[in-house]
Amino acid sequence: MRNPKISLITGLCLALVLAQACKPATRQTQVNQEEVAQATPESLAREQILVKLNGYYASLSAKNIDARQYFAPNVEHFFNAANLSPDQVGNILKDGYANVEGRKVKINPATLAVTIAADGSYVATFEGDQSYTRVQDGSLVEEHFQNQITFDNTYRIIAYQSLEAGGRGLAARLPGATSVGPAFLENMKAGNTQALEPYINAQTGCVLVLQPGAFPVPTWITSVKEIYTNYPALSARTKISCNLQMEALPAFDCENGFTKQGCFMAGVPGYNGLSVLIQDLSDSGVGQYSAADIQKARDLESHIEMKLVDTQSMVSLYLGRVEGKWYVLAINMSEFSCEA
Numbered sequence: 001m002r003n004p005k006i007s008l009i010t011g012l013c014l015a016l017v018l019a020q021a022c023k024p025a026t027r028q029t030q031v032n033q034e035e036v037a038q039a040t041p042e043s044l045a046r047e048q049i050l051v052k053l054n055g056y057y058a059s060l061s062a063k064n065i066d067a068r069q070y071f072a073p074n075v076e077h078f079f080n081a082a083n084l085s086p087d088q089v090g091n092i093l094k095d096g097y098a099n100v101e102g103r104k105v106k107i108n109p110a111t112l113a114v115t116i117a118a119d120g121s122y123v124a125t126f127e128g129d130q131s132y133t134r135v136q137d138g139s140l141v142e143e144h145f146q147n148q149i150t151f152d153n154t155y156r157i158i159a160y161q162s163l164e165a166g167g168r169g170l171a172a173r174l175p176g177a178t179s180v181g182p183a184f185l186e187n188m189k190a191g192n193t194q195a196l197e198p199y200i201n202a203q204t205g206c207v208l209v210l211q212p213g214a215f216p217v218p219t220w221i222t223s224v225k226e227i228y229t230n231y232p233a234l235s236a237r238t239k240i241s242c243n244l245q246m247e248a249l250p251a252f253d254c255e256n257g258f259t260k261q262g263c264f265m266a267g268v269p270g271y272n273g274l275s276v277l278i279q280d281l282s283d284s285g286v287g288q289y290s291a292a293d294i295q296k297a298r299d300l301e302s303h304i305e306m307k308l309v310d311t312q313s314m315v316s317l318y319l320g321r322v323e324g325k326w327y328v329l330a331i332n333m334s335e336f337s338c339e340a
Contacts, residue, residue, distance in 0.1 A: 245264050300330070
């Protein structure tokens with residue numbers, strides 16, 4: 001027969017052990033709750049970015065990087081290159097593989113700082129060290145680096161820049177086409193001429209194409225104010241809504257409309273639509289344009305790299321860089337007009 005006194009003592013001891021075991025778990029739960037409560041958008045982004053960076057540099061060292069996994073559809077800056085696709089970035093990285101062996105890259109997590117930019121992107125600055133062997137002469141290279149990488153809201157890279165060792169502050173990141181295009185449309189919708197003005201280059205000008213009658217009419221402007229002063233009807237364009245997608249532009253015909261709906265941007269290499277339009281109007285006698293006007297249009301076209309189409313407002317923008325900065329170089333309000 002079991003001794004009741006021993007059973008009682010055993011029960012008390014078991015209860016005491018269980019109570020002590022539970023205390024650390026309770027404290028741990030409280031600590032976790034406090035950590036979550038103290039988390040900021042920057043600290044949460046920092047955790048995600050650190051995972052991305054470690055994965056990126058590990059893949060880079062292993063020579064098996066998939067650029068589409070890490071880079072956004074349009075990479076505004078990759079060192080000295082600009083406006084690249086992930087595949088183009090991948091080709092640059094692969095070209096570098098042939099020159100080095102045994103690359104090892106290690107970032108210092110303590111130096112990682114993340115800020116949230118006005119457009120919602122995440123700007124990360126950090127330091128690290130890398131070593132590799134040059135294939136050309138077999139020499140060992142050891143380097144310290146400081147980088148600034150900008151991520152979009154899905155943590156894909158939209159700008160990759162190197163900071164000088166010992167430098168302070170952030171590297172200047174000029175707004176790319178993917179920022180300038182939607183911002184221009186939204187401010188056009190609001191009629192905010194002051195915000196629009198920096199996107200028009202006073203030296204090159206901008207071509208505004210309207211269709212007041214049977215034919216489209218291109219007009220040179222050098223200031224956004226000229227749009228609203230001379231063409232007040234444009235202030236009625238309230239259907240503008242640009243949730244930008246970097247993919248093939250939609251086709252359009254007057255019978256079926258657009259092949260897809262939304263706001264799209266894509267590259268337009270070799271664009272010459274403005275000079276062709278001016279030449280056709282001049283040849284037909286509809287417009288009075290000189291050879292100098294046609295040449296001026298060709299000079300402007302040499303800068304055009306990207307086209308944005310907003311199917312809701314039926315507006316197309318042509319964007320390009322002048323001295324490294326993106327501008328709206330042409331605004332076409334007639335491209336999708338079906339008026340005879």
